[in-house]
Amino acid sequence: MSSLVLNTATGLGLAGLYFLLASGLSLIFGLMSVLNLAHGAFFAVGGYSAWIVMDRLDGVPLGLRFVIAVAVAALSGAVVGVVVERGLIKKLYGLHVEQILLTIGLGTAMVALLGGWFSYDPRLMNQPAWFGQTTSFLGANIPNNRLLVLVVAVVALVVLLSFLKRTRHGLVIRAGVENPGMVRALGVDVDRSFTIVFAIGGMLAGMGGALATVYFNGISPGLGTTQLIFAFIVVVIGGLGSVSGTAIAAILVALTQVYVNQYVGTGLGSISVVVLLAAVLLIRPQGLLGRQVL
Amino acid sequence: MRRLALGLTLVVLGCAPFLGFGIPFVFSSEVSSPGSLQVLAIALVYAGFAISYDIIFGFTGLLSFGHALPIALGAYGTNLFMIHLGVAYPFAVVLSLVATVAISTILGAIALRTTGVAFAMVTLAFAEAFAILILSDPLRIFGGEEGLPLVSSLVPDFFRGVVNTRNLYWFSLVFLALTYVVARRVVNSRAGRVWEAIRENEARVHMVGLEPFRFKLASFVIASALASLGGSIYILLVRGANTSIASATFTLALLVMVVLGGPGRLWGAALGGFVYAILNLRLSAVSTSDMIARLPDWIEGPVSEPLFVLGVLFVLMMLFAPGGIASITDRIRLRRQRSS
Numbered sequence: 001m002s003s004l005v006l007n008t009a010t011g012l013g014l015a016g017l018y019f020l021l022a023s024g025l026s027l028i029f030g031l032m033s034v035l036n037l038a039h040g041a042f043f044a045v046g047g048y049s050a051w052i053v054m055d056r057l058d059g060v061p062l063g064l065r066f067v068i069a070v071a072v073a074a075l076s077g078a079v080v081g082v083v084v085e086r087g088l089i090k091k092l093y094g095l096h097v098e099q100i101l102l103t104i105g106l107g108t109a110m111v112a113l114l115g116g117w118f119s120y121d122p123r124l125m126n127q128p129a130w131f132g133q134t135t136s137f138l139g140a141n142i143p144n145n146r147l148l149v150l151v152v153a154v155v156a157l158v159v160l161l162s163f164l165k166r167t168r169h170g171l172v173i174r175a176g177v178e179n180p181g182m183v184r185a186l187g188v189d190v191d192r193s194f195t196i197v198f199a200i201g202g203m204l205a206g207m208g209g210a211l212a213t214v215y216f217n218g219i220s221p222g223l224g225t226t227q228l229i230f231a232f233i234v235v236v237i238g239g240l241g242s243v244s245g246t247a248i249a250a251i252l253v254a255l256t257q258v259y260v261n262q263y264v265g266t267g268l269g270s271i272s273v274v275v276l277l278a279a280v281l282l283i284r285p286q287g288l289l290g291r292q293v294l
Numbered sequence: 295m296r297r298l299a300l301g302l303t304l305v306v307l308g309c310a311p312f313l314g315f316g317i318p319f320v321f322s323s324e325v326s327s328p329g330s331l332q333v334l335a336i337a338l339v340y341a342g343f344a345i346s347y348d349i350i351f352g353f354t355g356l357l358s359f360g361h362a363l364p365i366a367l368g369a370y371g372t373n374l375f376m377i378h379l380g381v382a383y384p385f386a387v388v389l390s391l392v393a394t395v396a397i398s399t400i401l402g403a404i405a406l407r408t409t410g411v412a413f414a415m416v417t418l419a420f421a422e423a424f425a426i427l428i429l430s431d432p433l434r435i436f437g438g439e440e441g442l443p444l445v446s447s448l449v450p451d452f453f454r455g456v457v458n459t460r461n462l463y464w465f466s467l468v469f470l471a472l473t474y475v476v477a478r479r480v481v482n483s484r485a486g487r488v489w490e491a492i493r494e495n496e497a498r499v500h501m502v503g504l505e506p507f508r509f510k511l512a513s514f515v516i517a518s519a520l521a522s523l524g525g526s527i528y529i530l531l532v533r534g535a536n537t538s539i540a541s542a543t544f545t546l547a548l549l550v551m552v553v554l555g556g557p558g559r560l561w562g563a564a565l566g567g568f569v570y571a572i573l574n575l576r577l578s579a580v581s582t583s584d585m586i587a588r589l590p591d592w593i594e595g596p597v598s599e600p601l602f603v604l605g606v607l608f609v610l611m612m613l614f615a616p617g618g619i620a621s622i623t624d625r626i627r628l629r630r631q632r633s634s
Contacts, residue, residue: 029411033411035411035414035415037546088609088613091613092612092613097357098612098616100357100411100414101549101553101608101612102609102612102613104546104549104550104608105550105604105605105606105607105608105609105611105612106605106609107546107605108546108550108601108602108604108605108608109601109602109604109605109606109608109609110605111601112596112599112600112601112602112605113596113599113602115599115601115602116595116596116597116598116599116602117592117595117596225542225543229418229419229422229542232415232418232419233415233419235415236412236415236416265432266430266432267426267427267429267430267431267432268430268432270422270423270426270430271423271426271427274419274420274422274423275423277415277416277419278404278416278419278420281404281407281408281412281416282404282407285407285408285412
């Protein structure tokens with residue numbers, strides 16, 4: 001029983017990371033049909049921003065320093081997102097395949113840039129002592145960093161959903177996901193929404209990177225690239241453009257992965273996720289909550 | 295005209311093992327040295343990989359993110375058949391080719407139920423599943439992270455040892471020429487015309503009464519077969535099958551090669567693969583030179599990363615020369631026509 005609780009907590013923590021990475025991907029794809037392959041690099045940028053803050057900001061207590069680190073990571077992710085969208089993606093509006101190719105080159109270059117600056121060796125991060133301790137819950141000792149990731153992801157989900165439901169920008173984005181041509185025909189500036197989703201996506205990925213550094217207890221330039229593949233699977237299973245679908249799929253994928261790894265065989269978890277993807281695509285190609293047929 | 299150019303290229307490349315001089319910035323030792331020949335041979339095999347990917351991506355317009363899979367199947371398959379079944383190298387190559395064709399027919403039939411970006415993701419997921427399988431290695435046959443080294447006693451004599459690097463080089467050249475000829479024949483065949491029609495407008499192909507699915511699957515399987523052959527040769531060059539050729543990063547590198555060279559024209563793709571390999575393998579040597587060592591640290595670090603330079607080059611290419619290197623000849627031709 002206690003091992004089941006522990007594994008569930010681990011799985012939900014991982015689901016939180018997947019959600020932070022995949023929700024931005026899903027929104028960007030839903031609105032712009034751009035598959036952002038540089039998203040993993042955004043994730044790594046967030047991780048390294050957080051690492052620098054934790055490493056350099058001596059004198060500030062570790063707990064407060066971590067709050068600052070997450071904020072800086074979110075901000076740097078958002079800035080990178082906006083710069084990439086305004087500076088590069090915008091030049092190729094309407095050319096979806098070219099945009100995807102561009103993000104491939106960009107992701108490669110960004111990861112190599114981080115590798116050139118910080119080297120490819122994993123870096124350990126200074127952490128508040130509380131993160132390394134455990135909390136007793138239903139007879140299981142759950143590492144606090146799992147709980148932290150989960151709480152942040154849930155807060156991000158709630159904030160993101162209310163942004164989409166209750167603000168004007170959110171309304172335009174939701175409408176744009178449904179039918180970008182119609183929104184443009186009504187005289188709405190969809191281009192500004194493009195920049196906003198890239199900023200949001202970058203921000204969430206940046207926060208995810210900071211938290212992944214805690215979850216995996218270290219950071220290396222390729223961290224985001226590994227997670228990106230699972231994030232793609234989450235996005236496809238959830239349904240492109242649907243934030244709630246992404247949240248459900250993140251939990252489904254992460255729990256499948258952790259349970260299979262624990263109870264069936266190590267290393268089989270990731271493969272079972274791929275099988276899950278194939279099954280979903282064959283039975284319901286548009287994903288769990290996706291409306292558009294690919 | 296094209297035949298003449300290709301024939302000349304083939305002759306020049308075939309003579310490389312006799313060239314007793316170096317090439318500034320690329321090879322410090324003479325071209326005929328085993329070190330340089332090995333780099334060149336890898337570049338030739340990469341060119342073949344790029345041609346095989348061009349059939350799927352450039353000609354049929356399918357954005358596959360899983361082309362590393364047939365390459366890895368060829369590499370690991372050949373080595374597994376040799377080590378575990380004791381089959382001789384040529385037979386192991388054929389067996390792994392047959393296996394790759396069977397596997398990619400099944401996986402292609404599943405993946406082709408989707409189109410566009412979903413197809414890209416499904417192929418990515420299949421390739422990644424294999425990459426994870428060989429990394430985690432539950433059956434204890436793939437060698438895990440270390441990869442599967444070549445057992446030299448199972449390799450034919452004339453490919454063994456540093457002295458015979460030139461034989462390996464010629465073998466790679468033969469593979470590239472064969473890949474080019476096969477690819478040229480299939481893209482010029484009637485099926486090849488349908489591939490290009492599918493790339494341009496799949497709905498219209500459907501409307502004139504042809505079934506796009508079969509043609510797409512044929513393209514996928516033929517390209518996989520050529521990739522598998524390349525994988526079988528690649529293990530001779532790098533002395534084993536390693537996990538990096540199964541990774542998603544390698545698939546994306548193939549995409550970079552083809553787009554760099556010019557998709558939809560075989561020689562463009564081949565050139566892209568060749569240039570990519572040379573840059574990737576030799577850029578780090580160039581960047582340790584004095585010129586770059588004098589730069590400040592924060593520039594020197596990234597500039598000595600081949601992938602940083604390639605990534606930036608690729609982004610610039612997408613923005614300013616979307617047709618790749620091959621499109622440059624078009625521009626020259628266009629300008630000449632205009633001036634006359």
